[in-house]
Amino acid sequence: MTRQELKGVSVSPGVGIGAAFVVVRSGHEAIARRVLPASQVAEAMERFETARIRAIEALQRVQSATAREFGIQDAAIYGAQVAVLKDPDALRLIRRLMRDERLAPEFAIQQLINKFEKLFDGLEGGAMKNWAADLRDPWQVVLRELDLEDGSALGMPSGAGIILVAEELTPSLVTRSHSHPVRGIVCARGGRFSHGAVLARSFAIPAVIGVENATDRVRHGEPVIVFGEEGRVLAGVDAEQQVQALTLAEERKEVRRAVAGLAREPGRTADGTRIEVLANLESPRDLELFDPEAAEGVGLFRTEFLFMERAEFPSEREQCEIYESVLQRFPGRPVVFRTLDVGGDKRLRYFRTPHESNPAMGWRGLRVSLQWRDLFLVQLRALAVARRSGDARVLLPMVSALEELREVQALVEQLYADSNGSLQRLPLGVMIEVPAAAMALRDLARECDFFSVGTNDLVQYLYAVDRDNPWVSELYQPYHPAHLRVLRAIARAGERLALPTSVCGEMAGHAAGTLFLAGAGFRSLSVAGPFVAEAKALLRTADIGALRQLAVRAAACATAREAQGLLEDAAAAHWKEMVRRSGR
Ligand code: PEP
Ligand code: MG
Numbered sequence: 001m002t003r004q005e006l007k008g009v010s011v012s013p014g015v016g017i018g019a020a021f022v023v024v025r026s027g028h029e030a031i032a033r034r035v036l037p038a039s040q041v042a043e044a045m046e047r048f049e050t051a052r053i054r055a056i057e058a059l060q061r062v063q064s065a066t067a068r069e070f071g072i073q074d075a076a077i078y079g080a081q082v083a084v085l086k087d088p089d090a091l092r093l094i095r096r097l098m099r100d101e102r103l104a105p106e107f108a109i110q111q112l113i114n115k116f117e118k119l120f121d122g123l124e125g126g127a128m129k130n131w132a133a134d135l136r137d138p139w140q141v142v143l144r145e146l147d148l149e150d151g152s153a154l155g156m157p158s159g160a161g162i163i164l165v166a167e168e169l170t171p172s173l174v175t176r177s178h179s180h181p182v183r184g185i186v187c188a189r190g191g192r193f194s195h196g197a198v199l200a201r202s203f204a205i206p207a208v209i210g211v212e213n214a215t216d217r218v219r220h221g222e223p224v225i226v227f228g229e230e231g232r233v234l235a236g237v238d239a240e241q242q243v244q245a246l247t248l249a250e251e252r253k254e255v256r257r258a259v260a261g262l263a264r265e266p267g268r269t270a271d272g273t274r275i276e277v278l279a280n281l282e283s284p285r286d287l288e289l290f291d292p293e294a295a296e297g298v299g300l301f302r303t304e305f306l307f308m309e310r311a312e313f314p315s316e317r318e319q320c321e322i323y324e325s326v327l328q329r330f331p332g333r334p335v336v337f338r339t340l341d342v343g344g345d346k347r348l349r350y351f352r353t354p355h356e357s358n359p360a361m362g363w364r365g366l367r368v369s370l371q372w373r374d375l376f377l378v379q380l381r382a383l384a385v386a387r388r389s390g391d392a393r394v395l396l397p398m399v400s401a402l403e404e405l406r407e408v409q410a411l412v413e414q415l416y417a418d419s420n421g422s423l424q425r426l427p428l429g430v431m432i433e434v435p436a437a438a439m440a441l442r443d444l445a446r447e448c449d450f451f452s453v454g455t456n457d458l459v460q461y462l463y464a465v466d467r468d469n470p471w472v473s474e475l476y477q478p479y480h481p482a483h484l485r486v487l488r489a490i491a492r493a494g495e496r497l498a499l500p501t502s503v504c505g506e507m508a509g510h511a512a513g514t515l516f517l518a519g520a521g522f523r524s525l526s527v528a529g530p531f532v533a534e535a536k537a538l539l540r541t542a543d544i545g546a547l548r549q550l551a552v553r554a555a556a557c558a559t560a561r562e563a564q565g566l567l568e569d570a571a572a573a574h575w576k577e578m579v580r581r582s583g584r
Pocket of ligand 1: 195198300302341433453454455456457458504505506
């Protein structure tokens with residue numbers, strides 16, 4: 001085994017050790033490039049058959065519904081898709097790959113899709129491309145069925161720890177890893193502030209991106225160490241290196257344990273300025289990863305992940321039960337539920353959304369909810385009912401104009417009117433993540449109850465830099481002075497307008513960001529659950545006067561490099577002090 005060191009960019013801290021599990025990307029999902037043990041081949045072939053039959057049945061259902069509504073002619077396309085799934089040549093190829101080469105079914109199907117694409121790629125003309133799509137799409141339905149059936153097309157082992165090596169850090173890759181013993185993630189692509197990265201931090205999985213050709217350079221099964229903080233990966237390590245890494249991981253955990261001692265105290269700076277520290281959550285399962293008593297509430301519950309993990313849209317009752325289960329863990333403390341923020345890189349498997357050439361600027365967040373009104377109303381009603389169990393609040397994503405807020409107000413008014421007084425009013429907040437909203441704070445403040453600043457998207461839209469696009473990730477700079485100035489202005493406006501204003505973007509949970517935001521004037525920060533204790537401990541090492549000066553100096557810098565250097569030096573000094581005080 002040859003050892004190699006791979007360099008990348010830090011996405012989520014921690015040290016992870018495990019066997020490499022290499023996945024490659026198919027048309028719609030990540031799938032394992034994996035050869036099955038001989039003993040699993042028969043079972044895998046059966047899994048394939050079941051999924052294929054389910055896909056045929058699903059297509060036939062759509063065919064009958066379409067025939068009823070639009071006529072037989074329109075429905076014929078689905079008949080053709082069914083025929084594709086019965087094509088003897090295609091079936092022969094897939095079965096042979098599974099039986100003789102022992103490929104997992106997902107990977108065997110992908111080979112077939114690749115074959116179509118190669119065949120049609122060389123040919124000119126839109127009709128040819130459409131033909132390739134006609135042959136490929138039905139097989140994507142089978143892939144989806146395989147995926148739904150076992151909850152993970154990755155087929156990860158359930159025992160020992162693994163390091164997931166993939167081309168791209170997508171939200172679905174991370175959500176699906178969550179129920180498996182994933183000790184680290186290594187990817188070639190993905191943005192540091194992409195939703196995949198957000199999730200990796202939230203699940204406390206050490207992760208490194210930007211490792212070029214990661215899936216070719218790391219061999220399936222070889223031992224790998226991920227150093228999250230340093231953005232470094234060691235592949236093909238020996239036993240001694242694994243022991244050293246384990247020791248380092250243990251030391252870091254010790255520091256975390258030591259700071260956890262103070263975590264249940266309210267957040268404040270050394271001189272006693274109150275700064276509440278809340279948690280960001282994606283699922284009730286996140287509550288297993290940190291002490292919920294440490295958080296002064298939930299500043300952001302990204303409800304879309306509940307919807308993304310499932311096979312169909314959750315009913316009002318199901319949603320309500322989930323919301324109530326979270327509220328019960330935070331008695332007497334606020335829980336801010338953000339309404340469905342799908343679109344962009346967050347897709348629902350059971351809803352086809354239109355193809356968009358620029359999805360981040362397209363049909364996303366509140367824009368989707370305002371069109372899917374029936375589904376939006378289900379969510380609002382579930383939240384209003386859940387408010388009986390605690391301090392539930394509602395946060396609207398991607399608001400860009402006051403009119404959108406007014407539309408939501410009208411919907412909730414109707415909801416209350418229809419309930420004959422049985423539903424309680426929900427405090428309604430607006431995410432400040434589109435520059436237009438940041439420029440309209442006064443107007444929005446008159447008609448909502450609170451603001452929450454989403455720095456992840458604010459940076460994306462302020463700089464016109466796609467947060468998921470590795471080609472421009474150098475330009476994605478949360479510590480750029482222009483962004484820091486906007487943040488100071490928002491904090492000041494929030495104070496002037498006397499509207500509670502929190503920050504829930506990722507920078508709130510990075511030491512440099514925590515210190516800057518407190519200095520800029522924010523008195524409420526919401527960070528990934530596992531970082532709540534650290535953020536509190538860090539704030540206790542600082543005086544608000546010094547932080548104010550630090551924020552002014554950082555915002556006055558001319559370049560991101562200067563501002564970031566200043567803030568990171570300050571963060572390193574406070575971090576050292578925090579470790580010293582924790583007795584390590
Ligand atoms: C943000 O944009 O900063 C935010 C918190 O929301 P998300 O990362 O889910 O887009
Ligand atoms: Mg956002």
